[in-house]
Each structure stands twice: as C-alpha cells, then as structure tokens.
Amino acid sequence: MSDWLFDLGNSRFKAARRRPDGGIGEVLAWPHSAEAMASGDDAGQVPLPRGRRAWVASVAATALTTRVMALLRERFEEVQVARTLAECGGLRVAYPQPQRMGVDRFLAMLAARAGGGDVLVAGVGTALTIDLLAADGIHHGGRIAASPTLMRQALQQRAVQLPASGGHYREFADDTEDALASGCDGAAVALVERSLRHARERLGREPALLLHGGGAEALLPLMPAAQLRVALVLEGLAAWAQLHAPDEADGPAPLPSR
Structure with a gap:
C-alpha cells in the first residue's frame, strides 16, 4: 500500500507517489472537479489512486477542499493534512x-x-x-x-x-x-x-x-x-511527510484526518 502526496492549488489538483527514499514519483494532475477526480473521465485523466496514507496540502476554497478530502478518505486508510508551522x-x-x-x-x-x-x-x-x-x-x-x-x-x-x-x-x-x-x-x-x-x-x-x-x-x-x-x-510535502510519518520518524505526532 503506497503513500501519496496531494497538492490542491487554486487552479489544479496535483499528486505524486511518495517514494521510499523521500522523493516523489511522476506528477499527475486533475482539473478542479471532484467528480472528474473520482472517475478519471475528464480529458482522459486517471482516477484518484488508493493507498495507505494520503498527505495533503490545500490552498483551495473550503468547499472544494472538503469535497476532495471526502474522496481521499474513501480511498486511503489515513489522511494527513500539512499546515504552516513557525x-x-x-x-x-x-x-x-x-x-x-x-x-x-x-x-x-x-x-x-x-x-x-x-x-x-x-x-x-x-x-x-x-x-x-x-x-x-x-x-x-x-x-x-x-x-x-x-x-x-x-x-x-x-x-x-x-x-x-x-x-x-x-x-x-x-x-x-x-x-x-x-x-x-x-x-x-x-x-x-x-x-x-x-x-x-x-x-x-x-x-x-x-x-x-x-x-x-x-x-x-x-x-x-x-x-x-x-x-x-509536492517535494516539500514529501519532506513534511518524512518528518511527520509516525512509523518513520520520532517527530511530532501525526495530524488527525478529521
């Protein structure tokens, strides 16, 4: 079961597999449509992946973020949300x-x-x-x-x-x-x-x-x-995950998915 990194921006939703060495895999992208993300039918895009843990960064509007988070919780065992720290x-x-x-x-x-x-x-x-x-x-x-x-x-x-x-x-x-x-x-x-x-x-x-x-x-x-x-x-989100993954680092406790 893989970990994935998700960047929900103001224009597009981007994702990449989190590699074991802390890097990122091939970057995927979707338009701002929760339905397109779920089905993968829009412009031939693949649907959202499934896996063990999703690491998410979002600067999108609250309503869109909420819909995307719901989709990710259906597909991943855990959803971890990155936030700005001092x-x-x-x-x-x-x-x-x-x-x-x-x-x-x-x-x-x-x-x-x-x-x-x-x-x-x-x-x-x-x-x-x-x-x-x-x-x-x-x-x-x-x-x-x-x-x-x-x-x-x-x-x-x-x-x-x-x-x-x-x-x-x-x-x-x-x-x-x-x-x-x-x-x-x-x-x-x-x-x-x-x-x-x-x-x-x-x-x-x-x-x-x-x-x-x-x-x-x-x-x-x-x-x-x-x-x-x-x-x-996404590279920074991979670095965040490296610092916060509960089974890989003695850092801060993981952020709740809800």
Missing part, C-alpha cells in the same frame, strides 16, 4: 502568525531548505509568490502578486476584446497579443529581478533562484539563471 525541518517562517501564510509557500521553502544555501523561491501559478530563504533557514519574508495568467484573465474580463492568452514575449511588440504577453510576463520577471536585487543587498551575497508552479516554465527563458523545480510544493 519552525519545521530547520526552516523558520518570518510571519508572526504562521497560520496566515499559505501552506504552498511554506512547503516550497521546506523543499528549498533541503538543498541548502540562500535561495529566492518564486512560485508561478494563479498568484506569483516570492520568498527569500537564507542558508541558515531563516525566512526573510516575501511578496504576492498576480501571475501573468491571472493578469491576462483580469484584463480580458474588463476589456473583452483583449485575448486572455496567446502571443509571444518581445521587448517592443508590434501587435496586441505579443504586447499583452510581453507586458504580463515582463511584469512578473521585473518583480522577481527586483526581489533578487534586494535579496543580494539584504544578505550580502547572491541567492539561487528557484522557479516552480504551472506557469514557471514559460518564464524560464527570460530568467536563464533560474532553476526549474515545477513540483516544488
């Missing part, structure tokens, strides 16, 4: 009230912490999130902004003649689709670059840059020094 695995969160920080940001930093060194963690999903983590495990805070995808959607909602997708990045575009892609992608890159500059000033040294999330790959050509770790949240 300290975990050598990571010390900057928030005075850690519970106010999204668990996805927390887990991404937990995964980044395992690699050592100073790192700026940038997640590109529905939101663009940026967090600075020093080599000693201290989180120096971060930023939240709209991702390029959300920027495009917001513009299209206010001005229906503007396409919500399409176009290519150009420094000075000569058509509307390219101008939109260039402006929205460029805004995200500029915020990351500004954060890198201030990170250098604060730490006195250059941090590594990690990009993760569904929109990260599209920005990678504009930031060639970045490292792409698309499934960083």
Whole structure:
C-alpha cells in the first residue's frame, strides 16, 4: 500500500507517489472537479489512486477542499493534512502568525531548505509568490502578486476584446497579443529581478533562484539563471511527510484526518 502526496492549488489538483527514499514519483494532475477526480473521465485523466496514507496540502476554497478530502478518505486508510508551522525541518517562517501564510509557500521553502544555501523561491501559478530563504533557514519574508495568467484573465474580463492568452514575449511588440504577453510576463520577471536585487543587498551575497508552479516554465527563458523545480510544493510535502510519518520518524505526532 503506497503513500501519496496531494497538492490542491487554486487552479489544479496535483499528486505524486511518495517514494521510499523521500522523493516523489511522476506528477499527475486533475482539473478542479471532484467528480472528474473520482472517475478519471475528464480529458482522459486517471482516477484518484488508493493507498495507505494520503498527505495533503490545500490552498483551495473550503468547499472544494472538503469535497476532495471526502474522496481521499474513501480511498486511503489515513489522511494527513500539512499546515504552516513557525519552525519545521530547520526552516523558520518570518510571519508572526504562521497560520496566515499559505501552506504552498511554506512547503516550497521546506523543499528549498533541503538543498541548502540562500535561495529566492518564486512560485508561478494563479498568484506569483516570492520568498527569500537564507542558508541558515531563516525566512526573510516575501511578496504576492498576480501571475501573468491571472493578469491576462483580469484584463480580458474588463476589456473583452483583449485575448486572455496567446502571443509571444518581445521587448517592443508590434501587435496586441505579443504586447499583452510581453507586458504580463515582463511584469512578473521585473518583480522577481527586483526581489533578487534586494535579496543580494539584504544578505550580502547572491541567492539561487528557484522557479516552480504551472506557469514557471514559460518564464524560464527570460530568467536563464533560474532553476526549474515545477513540483516544488509536492517535494516539500514529501519532506513534511518524512518528518511527520509516525512509523518513520520520532517527530511530532501525526495530524488527525478529521
């Protein structure tokens, strides 16, 4: 019976088998539909797996989280829910009230912490999130902004003649689709670059840059020094599981499934 890792985000539901060595297997993804997750009928997707223990991180709306948790409890013997802690695995969160920080940001930093060194963690999903983590495990805070995808959607909602997708990045575009892609992608890159500059000033040294999330790959050509770790949240959830699994570590007691 396998353990599985589940990341319920604002746009998609992602999962990976938890490997015995603490890593993650192939990443699966479903749209935000509990029925599609259960049946696997949507767009040819496989249904949710079954196993011994499900490790879950969710930043989705309460109603969707509740439906997904019910599905997982039908398929797994235990369901364990990750949450943001002030300290975990050598990571010390900057928030005075850690519970106010999204668990996805927390887990991404937990995964980044395992690699050592100073790192700026940038997640590109529905939101663009940026967090600075020093080599000693201290989180120096971060930023939240709209991702390029959300920027495009917001513009299209206010001005229906503007396409919500399409176009290519150009420094000075000569058509509307390219101008939109260039402006929205460029805004995200500029915020990351500004954060890198201030990170250098604060730490006195250059941090590594990690990009993760569904929109990260599209920005990678504009930031060639970045490292792409698309499934960083699931990697962090695997690290959380390693610390909290009752039969593998003498750490804190497992979180209740209800």
